[in-house]
Amino acid sequence: MSRPTPSPVYTLRGAGGPLNTLHFSCNGGTTPLLFSGSGKGAIHIWNLNTRRPERIIEGHSGSSVIWVSTRESADNLISQGRDMQVCLWDLGEGRSKVVDSLWTGSVGFCQGSLLETNPGTCLLAVAGEQTEEIKIFELPSKTPVCTLVPEDKLGMVMCIKLWQPDSGAGPLLLAGYEDGSLLLWDVIQRSKLSHVKAHPEPVMCLTFDTKRLKGISGSSEKNLSSWILDTQNNLQLQDDVTLVNPGVSQLCVRGDSKLLASAGWDHRVRVFGWKKLRPLAVLQYHTDMVLSVAFSNHQDSRQRLLAAGSKDQRISLWSIYNEGPDTG
Template identity: 30%
Template sequence: MAAPPDPIYSFRGNQSQVHCLNFLLKAGSEKLISGTRTGHVFVWDLPTKSLSDSFLTGDGTCISVLVPDKQDYFLTHNRSDCVKKWTDWKCTLEFKTKCLQYCAAKLLQAPASRAQLVAFPGGEERSIQVASFEQEERVVSQMNYPGSAGNIMSLSDAGAGRVLALFEAGDLLLWDLRNPGKPQGAFRIDLGADDTAPSAAMCLAFSAPKSLGVVGSSDNTLHPFALDAGGFRTLPSTKITNEGTSHLCFRPDQKILAAACWDSKVRLFSARSIDSKTVFRPLAVLPTLVEDKSVSCVTFSDKPVESFGGKTILAAAGDACSILLWDIYN
């Protein structure tokens, strides 16, 4: 395993634990947005390396900040059951989700169009709702799931107009937005739990270009899988030193996977093909500033950041309230 690179910068002053991060990169304006446990959003200006704005997005933890491809607005999702659209830092649309789960909203590519949709857990009906926020808020699809699946933990765009959902027992359900009445596919990740200490699925990352996904859990194992025309396939698992993975994220080129871990570390893995199977090999372990604070979120910039030498940047944050930036093997 390679020696870990040092962070290239750190932002401090979030004032509470950071639960989500995203880059907002436009011509002449490069920002990093962090959402916190108190529901506040902090906007960090990357060229000046300073805080440019902060405001309250709503009651409850801000669990997701979403930036569409056009980058002319962004969305926040609060655990208090609200998704909001922000244009020029003002709330212009609001949607009540009626759901208090910690599963964060995710962007989806609409089938047969370039429009982007937003998927999030629904309310009493145990559903996943998909809405458009382009012009006005409207629900365009709804997928119901059985109560036996447990709590929904994570959502992902599976490509080709499909949405993938992870549930706490390790169940994966796949829907096609063009036929949302029943799942197109179902699969259970073997978490290897025993009856006395059951493991729980925590997070999901899926690479639509590679048809490759990874599930993180409360144990010390990453669980990769493939999803192709033949359905789901289990891939060789990868062990980590300590238990607990909060969040997973692929780099835009799909070559590196970053894992936010409970033991205050960010772990990096490369995807290698061995005997026609994808295997995740450890690349590096990135230490954070506070050794006993969990890392909650990791994200890569979706394009080069000119403020940091025109490179793709990795950002990570969590209970330590600070944000660290890395230049990872560019």
């Protein structure tokens, strides 16, 4: 018998705008937190024990917040807004202070990507002022590292993922573009390593599993495109997943490499087994487009959650497939 359709374990309301981005901070002995960024410029810091906002902060002059993340700990927040600013926050000991900011010049919706390189330092990749360029900075110094611009006309950069391979080589960056292309960049050499056409439409989102060297991307059409990175750093297209309805806002792989979640324009969250891309569940709660999905990083696997943020201004929290063997 098939399992009954799950329901959210609880929901969070009061964000006051569409939920563009979600980020968990649940490891260690501190209070489990969920950060959310809204289309009205507010960042909510939700206490997952009380299920209420611990703090609400604003640093983008009312402009839509498109990305939030943390550096090293939950006290070091980074946020990106449509005001073309990336803000670095100090949230320690009750503070809510912007300690620095970085102007990107980007008018698009491309979310930044963060990679911790050494204790206290990290790399930040963001879309640049020119539509096809990606700029990489070292933080907290804001030192420019490089600018990556493809030779071919691929249109606007839509999504990026910065990561460090186990081989010891320099950081690599995956980027999806407006013409449906995926490019793999060598950050140190400032060179393109591989290029594939993954979609006929703009690449709206991508996620990459650095353990399995496998990724997946989505667009405004019905197909998710999966791909792998071979030992020569070549992108190779693999299987497609055909969705019932077109349009995906975001994709996320759980930290144990077992589950994939998609945020659908059809108001639904879909869950797949990451290994074989087998459909596992369709989560129905939201009344408008789902814009963001994130898996929690609880150390205890039984506490793991999936969060979904929607244009309907609500966040749904789900507890699914936290037990048993590989889900396939």
